[in-house]
Amino acid sequence: MKQLLIALVFLTTAFNYAQDTGSIVGKLIDKEYNNEPLAFANILIKGTTNGTTSDMDGLYSFNNLEPGEYTLIYSFVGYETQQVPLTVISGKVTEANIVMGASAAALDEIVITTTSRKDSEVALLLDQREAVEIKESIGSIELAKLGVSDAATATTKISGVSSSEASGDVYVRGLGDRYLYTTLNGMTIPSDNVDKKNIDLALFPTRIVQSISISKNFAPENSADQSSGSININSRSLVGNNEIKLGLQSGFNTNAIGQSKFKRTANRDDISFGFYSSNLSTKDAITEQSWDTESTSLPIDYRYTLTAGTKIGDNFKILFNGSQSSKFEYNEGTFQQFNRNLEDVKYTDATNYINTISTTGLVDMAYKINDDHDLRAVSLFVNKMTDQVFEAGRxxxxxxxxxxxxxxxxxxxxxxxxxxxxRLWVNQIMGDHQLGTKNHITWGLGYNRMDADEPNRIRNEVNIKKPTDTESESIELANQGGTQQRKSAQEIEDSELNARIKDELKIFEKENESTLMVAFGANYRYKTRDFQSTVYGVDEVGAPGQVVPPSLDELGAVFTQDNFDSGVLSLTESLPDSYNGELNSASGFFSANYAVNKFNFNLGARYQKDEIIVDYNVGNAPGGREGSVTKEYSNIYPVFNVKYALNEKNNFRIAASKTITLPEFKEIAPFGYVSPTNQVVVGNIDLEASDVYNFDVKWELFPSNKELISATGFYKHIKNPINKTLDRGSSGYFTFENTSDKAEVFGLELEANMDIIASTDDNGYNLDFGFNFTKMWHNQDLKTIYNQDGSIANTYTYNGKDEIGLEGASDYIVNASLNFSTNWERTFNANISGNYASDKIYALGSAPDSQTVTSTLYNNEIIEKGFAVLNATLSQELSDNININFKALNILNPNIKRTQDVYTSSTGVESTQVTRSYKNGTTISLGININF
Structure with missing residues (x-):
């Protein structure tokens, strides 16, 4: 609890929120013609010359309005002119829907609402329509309607995006973790996992998210280390003057609730309120802590949330959001591993018991110096504790x-x-300054700290001697290698400083003719990682079978101090494995945007210099235990965007750019991480970055202010693509390789968000449908490297295959959602959404060391089979302040499966084997939200 208080105190060191201009949008309705949309009506801001007309759907908008009071004049020949006072609030959208008729409309026929700009579905779509680059966004209002609980799931509601239920990775256009770049409020954040480049987006509950945007083509102001796109999470700020909200939710996972004794690790007593703390060292835990699991009788999920904020004076706002959630997961299935077509490991009852407790705190403070100068600071604290028991072979x-x-x-x-x-701390201070009418400067400073630890991992491997006619069953400690019985500790400490500055200059603006804007700036990022892993193994001295545990649930009975003192057991303390990583990234950028008539041309470039240094001290490293590797990349990354607005409803876009995919620390460091199933992933010191050339063509149609139809074609040419692959030879581990000189990706995205029924009647209801579909074609030529004498030095071909698809890329991705809502006094919402991603390569295969046995001792690629996910949510307002919601997630509960084609020498044919399979279960929850 002390640590939680310290974290909350730390959070309060942040301050501020950057204000924005406001907008007015709305729809005109013709009372004389069955409430049809009223086109070509005039709308004028009183006292100005700023006016517009409604389109064919009765829609109109005014953007970039200064905060304040306005009166809008609505007129149409033969209809009563109306004057409506409206308030424009900084950073928000005021929506005014007006009923026009031959006589004055009643006051209750004018519907005016004000929403946060980044929350509004209408505003986000308007922003997408007007943006130069290709990007898509989803706001918190839409996320609440969809029943989405975290940012990872939220991204899958955007076209071309999928999430692997197996790995948790987010894939944009079929390209996974290493091709993405993630930011919070436009600034970098560290990964929470040594195996990932990007942070687990599931750590960001949607209650602290204002909107999520995915830019699918490169912008010079962002890092060039992105090839499929960049994901930006805009965190929440205070809405209005005061806000107090309380949320409570409880539920269960159908798999987990069926376990009357849900297993927990022996570390359970050291976990309080989701925080782990122990004074016992891992070495002392060998004899002073149990080796046996504990259990929980009622694995019930829960979540509670408190949001509180206020405006102090005229210029200062503060918002706090704190939450904690706990979820239980259980799965059981098959695990097999093949090495050179020979069965290496096989379990038919591989089981996982997982309890995850996440604690999140967000402080957002804002200070408005004056109308032209704003400051904002954000401090985010996340603590994620995962307690996992894996067992197999029972x-x-x-x-x-x-x-x-x-x-x-x-x-x-x-x-x-x-x-x-x-434990993740993200601290950001940002400024927004309008210097005159033509100069706009934004900047940001950030400090991030991440600690990702496995403080006391406990592993047992035992051989069960089967009963015979003369002997009963007995248990023997496995002893091939000396560390089959072990306790280990792993520590990761990341620190990062980052900064950005951008200056936008309006060179000229000729009304209704042309505009020229230029932008330039710089970015800096300095990141360090300290990694250490220590293993303490226990081995049986002499012949096996001298110490016999009573049962599989009482293995700890033999790991006593007496057995060590008597010499029956010995303790092995290996040298710690460690590496230190350092990333220096400095860049400058320039872009020019020229708008003339219906065209918008954007040309820019980024110069970026990246230096990656990894010093390691790792057992079994190539060339010796200690070593150092340095990677340097210095390039200019150009970008070109063209937007042609055929009319108010149609956009045509072309984008081209060059980007890079940098190797990560863990992909370079030669440390081997062992998974619970005993699969090993090892870094490769010879890994190099990939250069990526991108080209996009997109057409957009906006039938209304809430509807979108689009089609996108894209192409990527990747030089030296990085893939996870099975290691060549007999080691049986996974590593990372530049498996090809080049890879190509062709893709087609189709998207439609349409209103099926849109009612303005107080007793009416609305029905809208969202759908997106992605089809991809991807291929890489597997390369062979030759010695000077013509012999093969290394090859990535295997089983006669010299070309293959990209790791992680699905040929088909489909997302769909159906939303129902009412206009009743107490609103009811219902949503059903689904996602399907087809088969993808989990890891590439490999050839044997010897070229004389290529037809038999190879490894085929491992395939993650496609599956569908279906979710549903219902919500009902009980009063102005109380709302209840029901969620059912993963309703279909699909079988998640990986397969591999394995050659059997006795038959001379390949057969498809399941290497991993399990079901995650359906999660059902009921929640209540109270606004005070």
């Missing part, structure tokens, strides 16, 4: 090649207990 069918040579006599059992704690 059914006496487990097989591990290195331990069990006689399956008739022995089977193997494994139990892996791991507590992972991630």
């Amino acid at each position: 059914n006496r069918e487990g097989f591990v090649f290195e331990e069990v040579n006689d399956e008739d006599a022995y089977s193997q059992y494994v139990k892996d207990q791991n507590t992972k704690q991630t």
Whole structure:
């Protein structure tokens, strides 16, 4: 609890929110013709010459209005002229829907609402229509309607985006983690996982999210380390003058609730309120802490949230959002691993018990110096604690090649207990300054800190001797390698400083003719990582079978101080594995935007210099335990965008750019991370960056202010693509390689967000449908490297395959949602949404070391099979201040499966084997939200 208080105090060091201009949007309705849209009516801001007309759908808008009071005059020949007073609020959209008729409309026929600019579905669509670059956004209002609980799920509601239920990765246009770039309020944030480039977006509950945007083509002001796109999360700010909200939710996972004794790790007693703390060292835990799991009888999910904010004086705003959630997950299925077509590991009862507790605190402070100068500061704290128990082989069918040579006599059992704690601090200070009418400067400074630890991982591997006519079943400690019984600790500490500045200059603006804007600025990022892993292994001295645990649930009975003192057991303390990483990235950029008639031309370039240094001290590293590797990249990254507005409803866009994909620390450092299933992933010191050339063509149609139809074609040419692959030879581990000289991706995206029924009647209802579809064609030529004498030095071809698709890329991605809402006094909302991503390559295959056995001792690629996800949510207002909601997630509960084609020498044919399969279960919850 002390740590939580310290974190909350730390959060209060931040301040401020950058204000914005406001907008007025709305729709005119013809009372004389069955409430049809009224086109070509005149709308004028009283006392100005600023006016517009309604379009064919009765829609109109005024953008970039200074905050204040306005009166709009609505007129149409033969109809009563109306004057409506409106308030424009900085950073928000005022929506005024007006009923026009031959006589004055009643007051209750004028509907005026004000929403946060970044929340409004209408405003986000208007922003997308007017933007130069290709981007798509989704706001918190839409996310609430969809019942989305976190940012990772939110991104899948955007066309061309999918999330792997198996890995948790977000894929944009079929390209995964390493091709993405994630920012918070436009500034970089660290990953919470040594295996990932981007932070787990599930750490961002949608209650702290104002909107999420995905830019699918490169902008010079952003890092060039993106190839499929960049994801930006805009955090919440205070809405209005005061805000107090309380949210409570409870539910269960259908898989987890069925476990009467849900297993927890032996670390459970060291976890309080989702925070891990122990005074016992990992080494002392060998004899002073249990090796056996504990359990929970009622695995119920919960979430509670408090939001509170106020405006102090005329210029200062503050908002706090704090929350904590706990969820339980259970899955059981098959795990197999093949090495050179030989079965290496097989479990038919691989089970996972997972409890995740996430604690989040956000402080947003704003100070408006004057109408031209604003400051904002954001401080975000996230603590994610995951307690996981993996076990397999309890059914006496487990097989591990290195331990069990006689399956008739022995089977193997494994139990892996791991507590992972991630603590993330993000601190940002930002400024927004309008200097005169033509100069706009924005800047930001950030400091991030991330600690991702596995403080006490516990692993047991035992051989179960099967009963015979003369002997009963017995348990023996596995002993091939000396660390099958072990406790280990892993620590990751990331620190990062980042800064940005951008100056936008309006060179000239000729009314109704042309405009020229230029922008220039700089970015800087300095990131360090300290990584260390220490293992303490226990080995049986002498012949196996001298210490016999009573049962699989009482393995800890033999790990006593007496057995160490008597010399029956010995402690092995290996040298710690460690590496230190350093990233220096400095850049400057320039862009010019010229608008003339219906055209908008944007040309820019970014000069970026990246230096990556990794110093390592790792066992089994190539060339020796200690080493250092440096990667330097210095390039100019050009970008070109053209937008042609055919009319008010149609846009045509072309975009071209060059970007880079940098290798990550973990992809370079030669440390081998062992998963609970005993799969090993090792970095590659010879890995190099990929250069990517991007080209997009997009057509957009906006039938109304809430509707969109679009089609996009895209092409990517990737030089030296990076792929996760099975290591060549007999090691049986995964690594990262530049498997090809080039890869190509062609894609087509289709999107439609349409109103099926749109009612203005107080007793009416609305029905809208969202759909997006992506089809991709992707291929890479697997390369072979030759020695000077013509012999093969290395090859990435295997099983006669010299070309293959890209790792992580699905041929088809489909997202769809159906939304129903009412106009009743107490609004009711219902949504059903689904996602499907087809098969993708989980890891590429590999060839054997010897070219004389290429036809038999190879590894085929591992495929993650496609599956569909279906979610539903219902919400009902009970009063002006109380709302209840019901959610059912992963309703179809699909079987998540990976497969691999394996060659059997006895038959001479390949057969498809399931290497991993499980179901995650359906999550059902009921919540209540109260506004005070």
